[in-house]
Structure formats: structure tokens, C-alpha cells
Amino acid sequence: MRAAQKVLGIDVGATTVKFAALNGERLEYRGVQKIASAGNAAFIAQLAAIIAAPEFQDCARVGIGSPGPLDIERGVVIASANMPAVRDCELIPELKKLFPQKDIRLDNDANAATLGEKFFGAGRGHENFAVFTLGTGVGGGCVYENRLYRGFKGNFFEVGHIPVFAAAPESRLCGCGNRGCLEAYASATGVSASYKVQSGDVLTAADIAARAHAGDGAAQSAYSGAGEALGLAAATITQLMNITEFIFTGGMAAAAALLRPALEEAYRAHTFALFHPLAKFTFTEGDENAGIYGAAALFL
Numbered sequence: 001m002r003a004a005q006k007v008l009g010i011d012v013g014a015t016t017v018k019f020a021a022l023n024g025e026r027l028e029y030r031g032v033q034k035i036a037s038a039g040n041a042a043f044i045a046q047l048a049a050i051i052a053a054p055e056f057q058d059c060a061r062v063g064i065g066s067p068g069p070l071d072i073e074r075g076v077v078i079a080s081a082n083m084p085a086v087r088d089c090e091l092i093p094e095l096k097k098l099f100p101q102k103d104i105r106l107d108n109d110a111n112a113a114t115l116g117e118k119f120f121g122a123g124r125g126h127e128n129f130a131v132f133t134l135g136t137g138v139g140g141g142c143v144y145e146n147r148l149y150r151g152f153k154g155n156f157f158e159v160g161h162i163p164v165f166a167a168a169p170e171s172r173l174c175g176c177g178n179r180g181c182l183e184a185y186a187s188a189t190g191v192s193a194s195y196k197v198q199s200g201d202v203l204t205a206a207d208i209a210a211r212a213h214a215g216d217g218a219a220q221s222a223y224s225g226a227g228e229a230l231g232l233a234a235a236t237i238t239q240l241m242n243i244t245e246f247i248f249t250g251g252m253a254a255a256a257a258l259l260r261p262a263l264e265e266a267y268r269a270h271t272f273a274l275f276h277p278l279a280k281f282t283f284t285e286g287d288e289n290a291g292i293y294g295a296a297a298l299f300l
């Protein structure tokens with residue numbers, strides 16, 4: 001592959017920015033930095049310094065995946081839960097001023113992850129599938145009839161805010177301000193909250209998974225609650241769109257064995273039987289570079 005076709009992929013995560021040049025299917029000059037989250041200017045300057053680095057001079061195209069909400073038409077980061085000081089950040093317009101010769105694109109991290117699965121991961125060759133990113137929050141994206149849908153300003157398929165338990169008497173408050181959202185139960189934060197309710201202990205989702213495997217009932221219940229919530233959300237998607245293939249990625253995907261039984265039970269209980277033989281749930285932790293591949297895939 002010619003050097004001119006290299007793409008710089010930048011994955012803006014919860015606490016770090018990861019980046020690398022994608023050369024064919026290979027990543028080169030991979031780097032990780034702590035996010036400069038002091039404000040819009042610091043954040044823009046950090047990404048500009050990465051783009052300007054000598055090793056990326058031959059990357060004419062730059063893909064950036066970032067948590068939202070975003071306005072991808074204007075290239076603006078409207079807000080970010082992990083970077084409260086970054087608001088209405090005119091990221092792409094500012095970067096274009098600095099690098100007028102480069103093609104720079106922004107999309108939300110879940111859309112980027114979905115494209116990453118389509119071109120490099122479990123979604124290869126699949127025309128219809130949904131991706132759930134299970135991390136500190138729950139994001140999502142879908143490829144339908146071989147196409148990624150972006151919706152209004154890039155905010156399509158926000159599965160994390162499907163109200164799966166809104167009707168429950170003690171439905172939990174979500175970061176978005178509503179109650180009963182999938183994210184409040186099936187994210188790492190949600191599992192921690194479920195475990196705290198039952199045991200009084202505050203632990204990370206990974207520690208709770210270890211306890212669940214060791215036989216702790218409250219830990220198992222925190223994960224089965226997350227699985228049930230995921231199954232209800234997946235069932236909603238199947239009934240609406242007839243998508244029956246689901247890919248779960250992110251740190252929480254490591255807990256597949258704890259999530260799957262309740263997920264499949266809730267899914268089957270809330271979908272037509274004709275879909276059951278088609279249903280496929282793939283858990284992939286991906287690798288730590290999945291976000292970089294996804295950001296670079298914005299050009300594929």
C-alpha cells in the first residue's frame with residue numbers, strides 16, 4: 001500500500017487518547033497520552049500536536065472517534081461526560097485551520113467501533129448487525145443492509161438510553177437524567193451500582209466479576225441484571241429492525257459467561273420465535289487498539 005493512503009486513527013477514550021497510523025491492516029507508530037481535558041483549547045492543541053508529529057506527516061487523512069454527544073456535521077464535540085471542561089468544542093473547524101491540506105473526520109466512538117467491527121472485527125462480511133460498547137457507559141451502532149446509519153448529527157442508535165427498566169418501581173437514575181436506561185444497569189458503572197445496592201460494597205465491575213465467579217450471589221445477580229437489561233434492549237432492536245446479530249465489545253465483554261444466560265433468556269422471552277434460530281451474540285473484548293482501527297475505518 002502506498003504511504004499516501006495511510007490513515008491516522010485517533011481514539012479519544014475516557015481518560016486517554018490512543019493513536020496510530022493505519023497502513024493496510026497494520027498499525028504503525030502507536031502512542032497513548034493522557035487526555036488534556038482542561039478545556040477546549042488544551043484538547044484541540046493536544047490533537048493538533050499528534051497530527052503534526054513527524055511520523056504522521058504522510059497521513060493525508062485523519063479519523064477521530066470521540067464520546068458524544070457530537071455534531072458530526074459541524075465537527076463539534078458538544079459535551080463529554082469525561083471531560084466536563086470541554087464543551088461546544090469546534091474541534092474539526094479548528095483542526096482544519098491548522099491542517100487545511102488534510103481530510104479530517106469526526107464521528108462518535110460507538111459508530112467508529114461499529115465500523116471497526118465491520119472492516120477488521122467480528123462484523124466482517126455481515127450485512128446486518130448491532131454493536132453494543134460496554135464500558136463506563138453503553139454506546140451502540142448498527143450496520144443495516146450493509147450501511148452504517150448515523151442519524152441526526154451522528155446520534156443514531158443510542159442503545160444505552162433505551163428505557164429497559166423505566167417502569168420498575170426503583171428504576172435507577174441514568175447519567176442522561178432519565179430513569180431506567182440500559183446504561184444504568186449494563187455499564188461497568190451500572191454493575192457497580194447494582195452490587196452496591198445488594199451488598200453495600202463499592203467495587204469495580206472487574207472485581208465484582210471475580211466475586212461472581214467465586215460464587216458471590218450478589219455479584220452474580222448484578223451481572224444477571226445487566227444481562228437481562230441487554231437482552232431486553234437486543235429484543236427491542238430485533239422486533240424493530242429484524243437485526244439478529246449482536247456484537248458486545250468493551251471491557252465488560254470479558255464477563256460474557258456471567259451476562260449471557262440472563263441475556264438470552266430475556267431476549268427469547270421478548271422476541272418472536274421465528275427470530276430465535278437467527279440470534280447470535282458475540283462477545284469480543286477486541287483489543288486495546290480497536291478504537292484506533294475504528295477511527296481509521298471512518299475512511300473505509
Ligand SMILES: [Zn+2]
Pocket residue numbers: 160161174175176177178181182183
Ligand atoms: Zn440514559
